[in-house]
Amino acid sequence: DQQVKQNSPSLSVQEGRISILNCDYTNSMFDYFLWYKKYPAEGPTFLISISSIKDKNEDGRFTVFLNKSAKHLSLHIVPSQPGDSAVYFCAAPNTGNQFYFGTGTSLTVIP
Amino acid sequence: EPEVTQTPSHQVTQMGQEVILRCVPISNHLYFYWYRQILGQKVEFLVSFYNNEISEKSEIFDDQFSVERPDGSNFTLKIRSTKLEDSAMYFCASRLSDEGFEQYFGPGTRLTVT
Numbered sequence: 001d002q003q004v005k006q007n008s009p010s011l012s013v014q015e016g017r018i019s020i021l022n023c024d025y026t027n028s029m030f031d032y033f034l035w036y037k038k039y040p041a042e043g044p045t046f047l048i049s050i051s052s053i054k055d056k057n058e059d060g061r062f063t064v065f066l067n068k069s070a071k072h073l074s075l076h077i078v079p080s081q082p083g084d085s086a087v088y089f090c091a092a093p094n095t096g097n098q099f100y101f102g103t104g105t106s107l108t109v110i111p
Numbered sequence: 112e113p114e115v116t117q118t119p120s121h122q123v124t125q126m127g128q129e130v131i132l133r134c135v136p137i138s139n140h141l142y143f144y145w146y147r148q149i150l151g152q153k154v155e156f157l158v159s160f161y162n163n164e165i166s167e168k169s170e171i172f173d174d175q176f177s178v179e180r181p182d183g184s185n186f187t188l189k190i191r192s193t194k195l196e197d198s199a200m201y202f203c204a205s206r207l208s209d210e211g212f213e214q215y216f217g218p219g220t221r222l223t224v225t
Contacts, residue, residue, distance in 0.1 A: 043216030096166065098167040101156070102153060103153040104154075
């Protein structure tokens with residue numbers, strides 16, 4: 001049962017442009033969402049999060065938008081840099097202590 | 112900066128053998144997790160551990176799996192009788208408290224079952 005979905009397995013963007021990574025969820029009980037970045041042969045690294053009481057959270061070049069009615073969130077990276085090339089996962093915890101991850105989107109930023 | 116460490120980085124074992132994957136979470140963290148990622152697939156939750164007991168486990172975490180925090184620093188995942196389909200990257204993670212959901216992941220152990 002895929003409660004968190006990332007429908008785009010890959011994305012290529014020119015350096016300096018905006019990268020938009022999308023995530024959809026099915027469980028309306030989710031009230032917190034996280035984005036992780038993963039390089040090959042490393043563990044995921046926390047990037048940014050958002051609580052369901054907000055619709056936007058910004059941290060430097062990274063902004064996460066949440067649309068609760070559409071059960072959709074997106075991560076915007078602007079400007080994109082070659083070092084941003086990685087796999088990005090969105091994740092959400094249930095009301096207990098179980099986290100659901102999406103399948104990931106592989107971002108390539110072209111210099 | 113404190114980090115989660117995992118050993119070994121790569122473990123090769125024969126089907127039916129027992130393996131123990133080891134993790135040292137960040138020292139003042141209270142919540143501990145194991146995840147796995149089969150090659151090319153998503154990161155899958157296995158189990159969470161808090162206050163010296165399992166707090167949640169997924170359908171994957173069957174009787175072949177167990178976790179333990181044998182002392183104040185280590186957190187282990189044991190697979191009793193490995194199967195070919197257990198081949199995956201196994202990630203340990205820890206979280207400071209229930210005031211924030213950010214988890215800090217280790218670099219992973221690649222388990223290969225032959």
